[in-house]
Structure formats: C-alpha cells, structure tokens
Amino acid sequence: RKEVEQDPGPFNVPEGATVAFNCTYSNSASQSFFWYRQDCRKEPKLLMSVYSSGNEDGRFTAQLNRASQYISLLIRDSKLSDSATYLCVVNPGSYQLTFGKGTKLSVIP
Amino acid sequence: DVKVTQSSRYLVKRTGEKVFLECVQDMDHENMFWYRQDPGLGLRLIYFSYDVKMKEKGDIPEGYSVSREKKERFSLILESASTNQTSMYLCASGSRAEETQYFGPGTRLLVL
Numbered sequence: 001r002k003e004v005e006q007d008p009g010p011f012n013v014p015e016g017a018t019v020a021f022n023c024t025y026s027n028s029a030s031q032s033f034f035w036y037r038q039d040c041r042k043e044p045k046l047l048m049s050v051y052s053s054g055n056e057d058g059r060f061t062a063q064l065n066r067a068s069q070y071i072s073l074l075i076r077d078s079k080l081s082d083s084a085t086y087l088c089v090v091n092p093g094s095y096q097l098t099f100g101k102g103t104k105l106s107v108i109p
Numbered sequence: 110d111v112k113v114t115q116s117s118r119y120l121v122k123r124t125g126e127k128v129f130l131e132c133v134q135d136m137d138h139e140n141m142f143w144y145r146q147d148p149g150l151g152l153r154l155i156y157f158s159y160d161v162k163m164k165e166k167g168d169i170p171e172g173y174s175v176s177r178e179k180k181e182r183f184s185l186i187l188e189s190a191s192t193n194q195t196s197m198y199l200c201a202s203g204s205r206a207e208e209t210q211y212f213g214p215g216t217r218l219l220v221l
Binding site for chain 2: 031034
C-alpha cells in the first residue's frame with residue numbers, strides 16, 4: 001500500500017469554482033501533515049499545515065481526520081493563479097517527510 | 110525568509126562523468142535533504158543529513174553519495190553519471206522543531 005495516496009487528476013475547474021482534494025495516508029503514527037504547492041517546473045512550496053481542528057487561510061481550508069487517516073484541501077473561489085500541483089505531505093514522526101505524488105489543478109477562464 | 114540555493118539550474122553531463130550538485134541554506138537548519146523528482150514517480154529521497162558530517166540513506170541512494178562538512182552546505186555527488194540519473198534534483202532544509210522542509214529551486218540534470 002502506498003504511504004500517501006492522492007488522485008493525480010487533472011482537475012479542470014472554471015474560475016470561481018470550489019474544488020476539493022483528498023489524500024489518505026497509511027501510517028497511523030504520523031505526527032504532522034501539510035499541503036505543498038508546486039508550480040510547473042518549480043520547487044514545492046509550503047502552502048499550509050493541517051491540524052486536527054482544521055485550519056483556514058483565506059480561500060484555503062485544510063482538514064484532518066485521524067480516525068480515517070484522511071486529509072483534505074478545499075479551495076474556494078478558484079483563481080487562474082491557483083493552477084498548480086498540490087502535494088499532500090505527512091511526517092511519520094522522523095526527520096523525513098513522506099510526499100504524495102500530487103494532484104494537478106487547472107483553473108480555466 | 111528561508112533561502113535555499115542550488116549551484117546550477119541546468120546541467121548537461123556525459124555518461125561516466127563525476128557530477129557535483131551543491132546546496133546552501135541560510136537558516137541554520139539542522140536537517141538537509143536531497144530528492145529527485147521524475148514524472149509519475151513523485152519526489153524520492155536520495156540522502157539526508159541531520160547534522161554536520163552525518164548522513165543517512167534515503168529510498169534510492171544507489172549511484173549517489175553526499176557530503177556535509179559545514180552546517181549550511183550539503184553536496185550530492187554522482188560518482189559516474191548514467192543516463193537513468195537524468196532528472197530534476199531538489200535540495201531541501203528544515204529545522205527539527207518546525208518539521209517542515211524548504212526547497213531550493215532545483216537542478217535539471219541531463220546525462221547524455
């Protein structure tokens with residue numbers, strides 16, 4: 001079983017739409033969780049951390065369900081500039097991070 | 110702002126050449142990492158280091174070595190480059206306290 005699984009997409013959504021990505025992880029001892037964003041031919045950049053209580057940053061909301069080992073990212077009012085690949089990332093409790101392969105989002109005018 | 114720099118953005122080498130990729134971070138981070146990223150395979154960890162002169166193998170260390178003589182600098186060495194090492198190489202650093210990692214801009218290596 002893959003450690004972090006994501007739907008690769010692509011998700012093609014019109015501007016202004018709401019889109020949600022999901023991710024599942026296999027290691028129940030995982031300590032912390034993140035979403036990274038990667039633009040085409042660029043490096044991954046931290047988008048937000050994910051907490052058990054859920055957290056929101058502007059148009060972005062991240063949620064964690066430890067019982068189901070499931071993480072989500074919701075983007076409201078999508079902008080063209082949101083087009084990117086979104087990586088689900090899990091810290092299993094070591095120095096290392098485990099990266100999903102990413103979900104590609106294209107926001108179309 | 111955390112800054113992670115890599116010595117080259119693009120590199121073309123020939124099979125059998127020795128290749129050095131350098132990474133420098135300016136945030137006094139303890140941990141540094143080397144990944145490669147290939148289409149369909151995602152990010153794969155090659156080596157990481159949690160302190161000066163310390164190194165640990167990641168998931169795909171074969172054909173690579175690393176050096177960390179100073180805290181801010183982590184080098185990846187391809188002893189004898191092969192065509193299957195053509196890839197995007199990403200360096201990252203992070204502090205033990207924060208748990209996240211910050212990436213450099215990447216080096217696109219082409220081995221002919």
